[in-house]
Amino acid sequence: MAVKPFTQLACPLDGEPLQRESNTWRCALAHSFDVARQGYVNLLPVQNKRSRDPGDSKAMMVARQEFLADGFYQPIADAVAGAVLSNTDPSVELNCLDAGCGEGYYLRQLAANSQPTQSLNLMGLDISKWAVQAAARQDKQAAWVVGNNANLPVLSETLDRVLCMFGFPVYPEFLRVLKPGGTLLMVDAGNDHLRELREIIYPTLKPPRPPQHQAPAGFEQGQIQQVHFPVQLPDARQISNLLMMTPHLYRASAAGLARAEQLTELRVTVDVRLSTLIKARHTPAPNQQ
Template sequence: MPILPFQHLRCPLDGGRLQPKGSSLCCPVGHSFDLASQGYVHLLPVQQKRSRDPGDSKDMVAARRRFLNGGAYAPIATALAHASLKGLPDDGVLSCLDAGCGEGYYLRQLAEAAGATQTLEILGLDISKWAVIAAARQDRRPGWVVGSNANLPVVSATLDRVLCLFGFPVYSEFARVLKRGGRLLQVDAGPDHLRELRALIYPSLKPERTKESALPDGFAHHATDTVRFELALHSTEQIADLLAMTPHLHRATAEGRARAAALTALTVTVDVRLTQFERV
């Protein structure tokens, strides 16, 4: 499947379309952003940062890379790729952003699932420079940028799909960059997701909230599917990587982390919701 260079980046400072100029991307006003040797571009101005080194740490990214590359969440990637490509003509072009791409696993799986004659124009964005560097090192074909969901460096109404997995959705920005009829595919933890791990590291589990989420402005609900399966972890290292790539690592008690570190095997329930919204 062909992967085209992503053509719809915009300046995070003034919104002008970015164009290649030597080893940089430049907007009409003259703002310039260098292409890093690792294969990505940094489009998160210092005034838009909330901390000096935002997003996942280098260690968290490494844990996620090991865990996902082992295939543990392959059923989620398969469901996401199928939903993303459904309805695309065999000779069509799909323009897609992974907003909060981490180390790029799900975009790489989407590329693998595309047909031989389907063409992708894909961009991975994350606020963590460590995640984007890891993504670019594994596959340089997609575009990779350090940026924020709160101010997507993407030209308005240019995307067919936006993916947001276990991340921080900014619906107003997602609506802005999607074409009319384009879709947002959002993956969130279900009520039983990693229940066995959570029971181990917390003194007690909070009751699941049943509150209905409001429909985001600019979107219509298209479909909701559940991806649920049992996942057997067979080593202390695999359990540690799963814990390290989730917010639970920092929320758990010291006693809970010690209990997890003592395990050599654990079976957990993976329970996620894949919700599709259509831009109206």
């Protein structure tokens, strides 16, 4: 197995190709971006930030890292790795981006699931610097970038796979950076996802959303897989970690969060939808930037 960092990066200010010189990425128009000591690069310009410290907090990253390290979401990671690598010649290099990578769990699992002959060029991107720092500390094989899905610092038509795990898809940008025939793999919460926890923290549950079957413009719908399994959370710490790594932490009422804090163990259902979207081969990529 050969895992290397993806290097076909674009300047976030002008879209020009970036070249790495020692510990700095530079474009032809003299914009430069230094590699941090942890090994990542920040390609999120200040003017593109919506807040001073966007994305998940440091505490949320610690919670996610502890939760995922215990293997509770391993079946999701295995399903995603299988979808990325399916119908792929192991001798062909794959360029893969995790758009909203968090602390890098799913890219690390992808690398671990690949065949010995498979060459992977990997990049993880997240708007949270805390997430990217955590990812870069744990893994030196991939490229780790602070950036925004709305303005991916990636050259057009250079990626074979894009992952969007419980994230915020920006379909025109994903379309731009994918090669014709490349695939977008999305994981979204299903109707029963964490139902037992939601029943504790909310007075009532919202009715399930009807599934959307129409592919976004420029994509064709591929395989849809439902991943459904139980998880036994053994203690209050992992229950708290799960809550902290979901939007429910901010949506639940104070009374609901108080009820969750009283739990000492909890069995929850994991229910996610893994959907594959294929970039149509005849679709021209939008203009760079």
